[in-house]
Amino acid sequence: MHIFGVEPGLFGAAFAAGGIVGVVSPELKTAVVRPSHRRRGVGRRLIDLALSMEASRHRPELFMGSVPDDPGGAAFLEATGFTFHSTVWNLDLPPDRAVPDAVWPDGVVARRFDRDLDVAALPAAVNEAFVGHPTPIVMEEEMVRASLDDPNILDDDAIILEDGQTGEIVGFCLADIRRADGRITSDHGEISMIGVRRDRRGQGLGRQLLRAGSTYLRRAGTPNVGLAVNARNEGALGLYESEGFIRVRTRDRWVRPVATPPA
Secondary structure, three states: OOOOOOOHHHOEEEEEOOEEEEEEEOOOOEEEEOHHHOOOOHHHHHHHHHHHHHHHOOOOEEEEEEOOOOHHHHHHHHHOOOEEEEEEEEEEEOOOOOOOOOOOOOOEEEEEOOOOOHHHHHHHHHHHHOOOOOOOOOOOHHHHHHHHOOOOOOHHHEEEEEEOOOOOEEEEEEEEOOEEOOEEOOOEEEEEEEEEOHHHOOOOHHHHHHHHHHHHHHHHOOOEEEEEEEOOOHHHHHHHHHOOOEEEEEEEEEEEEOOOOOO
16 A cells, blocks of 8 residues: 555455455555465455456456466466466666766756645646556556655655646656655665656656656665566666666566456
8 A cells, every 4th residue: 555655445355254354456456365265265256346446447457466486376367367468577776886867858847746736637647658558557636645644655755847837747756665653664665656748758758767766765765776667668678777777576467357247
């Protein structure tokens, strides 16, 4: 929930004897069942719930994830009607790799998240930037609002690029730092989302946002910087590797049409 400030309504759960035995989140592409309650149909029920959740949000497909060293996870997804979609790489920036300063072109202003301006504007910018993305990413205003009262998510964690004349958001970089009671609890920080408005691409803004986000994470106290990218997004993968990020592990994405009847 910390990653995107996801509100509780974007999670579903299975209960038994007054306790939670399984959790599903289409937004985080995750379904988990306690070992004591596996092979009882709980996982299938959670997938059915996830399908209905995505249908209520008018989304055509449900995505779920698995890791290569978990054949049981892949077998479960196949058995519940999913097909393999793509591979996602996790990349890390070596701590000793220098990060150049971000240089912004004329007419573009970089600033931190502004609660008075960006609660509705940021989701619109994210959704526009990720149209046609290999793994659909949708941000809703409720997600942003859910993060505003979390003391472990700072306004500084979001770098906003705006047009100096119109004030419109043209790019963004969102950082994820693990905090508890306002204190950093890990030396590893993530660039959780980075994007540029489609009509502003080709100006090097993505590269500068990557540099700005990496610098922010290091200065905040997380010298180890990571991010994730879909292997189908060859342009982004090439950009990250050209800036010194290296591939460290992978996971898979599986997809199922929401209109498909439950298995």
